Amino acid sequence: MPPSSSPTRTGAISRVDGYFSDGGFQKDLSDWVAYPTESQKPGSGPELMRYLEEAIRPRLQTAGFTCEIFENPVQGGGPLLVGERIEDPALTTILTYGHGDVVRGQVDQWRAGLAPFELTEEGDRLYGRGSADNKGQHLINIAALEAVLAERGHLGFNVRIVIEMSEETGSAGLAEFFRAQKDRLAADVLIASDGPRLQPDTPTLFMGSRGGVNFDLVLNLRDGAHHSGNWGGLLADPAMILAHALATICDRRGQIQIPEWRPDSLTDTVRAALDGLPIESENGPQVDVNWGEESLTPAERAFGWNSFAVLAMQSGVPEAPVNAISGHAKATCQLRYVVGTDPEDIIPALRRHLDRHRFQEIEIVPDPGGPFKATRLDPNHPWVKFVAGSLTRTAGKAPHILPNLAGSLPNDCFADILGLPTVWIPHSYRGCSQHAPNEHVLKPVCRDALGLMAGLFWDLADKPET
Template sequence: MSLRDTALAHAAAYFDAGGFKADLAALVSVPSESQAPEGAPHLHVYLEQHIIPMLEFLGFDCRVLGSEMVGAGPFLLAQRIEDAALPTILTYGHGDVVRSQQDQWQEGLQPFELHERDGRYYGRGSADNKGQHLINFQALAAILAVQGKLGFNFKVLFEMGEEVGSPGLKDVCQRHAEALYADVFIASDGPRISPDTPTLFTGSRGGLNFDLVVDLRDGAHHSGNFGGLLADPAILLAHAIASITDARGQIQIPEWRPTSLTEDIKKVLSALPDVDAGFALDPDWGEASLTMSERVFGWNSFAVLAMKSGNPEAPVNAISGYARAACQLRFVVGTQMDEILPALRRHLDAQGHTQVGIVQPEGVPFAATRLDLDNPWLGLVGASLERTSGHTPDLLPNLGGSLPNDCFADVLGLPTIWIPHSYAGCCQHSPNEHLPIHLARQALLCMTGLFADIAASGAPECADKQTKV
């Protein structure tokens, strides 16, 4: 049997015998909530008691890295260098999770206990991102078990703060760029388009959060005594927000309307099925001239994440002096990130909304990235996934969500390829997060086949060959 066939058989046996379930249960059991103060010590536990031993068993040299940025969690650089002449792959993963939302899970489910139900593995982090990096590491384990070597060099950059915006990640990439040198970046996060078909994406939409604030006066004043005499900040804010899009969500700020949805990108997106979210989508929302795929993968979208004026839970008969809306723009390549908020300011002023302030919260926004779709690495990966799964992978120019891909594409200058091992309905930031068992098994085989193909053939033709490891 070939390396590929033998490695696939080994990976399938590991999964079918319960090895993957047991390993995932151990990872899910760590309450590594980066959004909650009580989760801080568990971030170190996850890294030091689970990921480092797993990688050291696979022959990786591991080094914990720090960042000079305040609030940054621990980072890990692990590498297995077999020969400087071989291609080098860099991957990424994160072991932190969002808040558990423990009181909102279905009866019988606990966020930090793995439960098997209805063909799914339930648990916080099962889909985002513990199950995904476990799949990739176990695919490497299958190659090593069969031939005692990888046949390529492999580096891992692992973080514990992705769910709070990856503070320090860019700093780590800048300071350790030489150690992170590679030929290609291949990692897994985010959802597939369809649970049954592998997906490839080469970048992500950017994400910029900001608050719109109307602050007119201290305290609230009786709505009967002062109604008609005091401006209402909630009404002022509502009109300002309504000027940003029309009634179906079409963006009205010219600088927020991208020019990068070219015919070649449209052609790629036209081959995609509709997103399988597990719930009904709204076909009449967003840019009317675009398909649904074009709206989420090739266009910008504005969202109001939360709004508040007064106390909605216990309203009183008073005109509040303050109103705030937490807002977000998801944007594709071609949108000038530094011009997003200045353009908004000009728009609001031109519409007469001069009393509306713009506040950018702390944190580093995600930049938009996208790889040239003719890159030879992308062809190699797509062909390998199709060979294993029997399905032509769905190819996205970029993910609709945001990832810190600019750290790898821009700072490190690598071709970036993401192979997600989840699906849109996995509840990744909600109660009842889960990973479909059949998807996890197929993903493990796909990654095993990919690594076997790289071991057998090396870097694709026409790809730049790097020698610095």
């Protein structure tokens, strides 16, 4: 369809709404979900590359982007695509981002009638691995750019885009790639999408993310297991010892007991930004009111504080227990942390803490993927105000604004390496089963997000200089 003879913002939004109502969005998402881009699965490299070569590059080239696919600078990392459409170097340049890799499909754990790599429609839900994280989200942004191009004939600003294929393995190689390509990725701002809205019916902005550090706590006491009748009461049980060690990290209600893990950045300004923000929704679990830092509100716990979690534990053979005392126990753990926590001291502080409590025999094994670092942008930044104003104009109500996401993203690569202000506009919701069986997106959220992004991209051409 040619550009409109009288192009308007409303026209661009109408075009992208038609793309949704005519089934174009659902068909394209179905095609993209069908790529089993499980970066956590050994041997996934060909599928990761195929997604970039077959799904992303042709689509962007049709929209006037030049594209190049790069090998990851870190061995074992997935490829990366960089695309750009430069209309005039004097214009504003945005950088946008998405990741085409997904977590493991967990095929056998999905509900009957669902499969991870087949998009399935049930009422207002579209089920499929990557529908929420992150294929659906970068599809929305690309489609919104296309709608503005179709309506106006040009964007009125420049766009650079990065699609990586290793986010679910800790964004392996992304920092190294950004350092090597810093000039090529120069921009005025990052505007990208990942994560959930606070509430499905209200847009959300966040300007950073909590950091994340994963590690194993391992206790090896002896080779093999020994009969619990013959040796019970005589051999130390590694599972019990490890459980006691974990109990020193947090108290009964999950409050962190390691002083260095308790941040100093929950300022009055941050508290004011979080005041009144909703946490619960009808689509997600109920918040446990007696869990977490007792003096904080739920929003402050999720977005302004650190949280420790035991992701998995093992001793013996859980799927086939025998009457024996194991010689080994392991807990896979995670600390989500905010700005104000020294990332270089997280593991050393844990070592000191365990030693103080006489658990010197427990080994700390950091995740080889390394940590995501914590980042945060001032909610009063001019770019935040501009984006919030555009979303308000389209939605008819103000968005929820978070200093940072509760989850972790490679936002430090954009904020610290590229030096960009970072504004994220998530297109999912908190009950989407991201990283779990039955992952899905809500059709009303997707439709709303398409219009919001088309309006924002339209407004970028008229953004005043700051």
